[in-house]
Amino acid sequence: MVSLNMIGNIAGRLYRHKCDVIEMKSQKGEINNTMPVTVLENIPCRISFSSSPANSRGKEVSSTGQKARLFLAPDVNIKAGSRIIVSGEGFKTEYECAGTAAVYESHQEIDIILRKQFA
Template sequence: MSMMDTVRAALGTLYTGKCDVIEHQKYLDGSITRYKEATVLTDQPCKLSFGSIPAADNADGGGAALTQVTKLFLPPGVNIKPGSKITVTQNGQTTAYSQSGQPAVYESHTEITLQLFKRWA
């Protein structure tokens, strides 16, 4: 077993959540273009991580506000298209998110910054 295989196996033990990935796909209904939700990945092991950073705008002169940052950690090779809805179940709670940026792809894992899902764009 290579060193990277060992690292991936160790990271895999941290994936305590599961996620489903849903895409908003176009289809034709006669001559009308419609959209449907299509689940493209189910029960993918993952890990949600929460952090905070100071907000950029402190115009009111009060204390520095904090903004929550949510990251999703996945095994390498898991590709999620931008604009997908990602439903994560971890610690007994299920929440829908959307991808808010390009994934950070590493040899050992993939990180995706998330935001709460509001609606399809």
């Protein structure tokens, strides 16, 4: 019989990427009062992409949107709204946690969105 621990170990072997998690924390003496703080580093993960057709029609050109989902061990706690930097296989990309994680006994899944960079 396959145990949940074995399933978790198998899922962990699929984690080819690493991620860092950044949260905004209150800082005393700062004008803005919040600063980005790295709360987790080098967490094994896997990122998966899927495409979905856009729902808008009309004058705009129809396009496809890309969805990204992050897979992690179930014991990692990432808050909604956190910044997540995923790296591995020659890339490094910054995302935002789009909501609450779906946590299962063997893993968790978090919908993430590409973080917009402003000049």
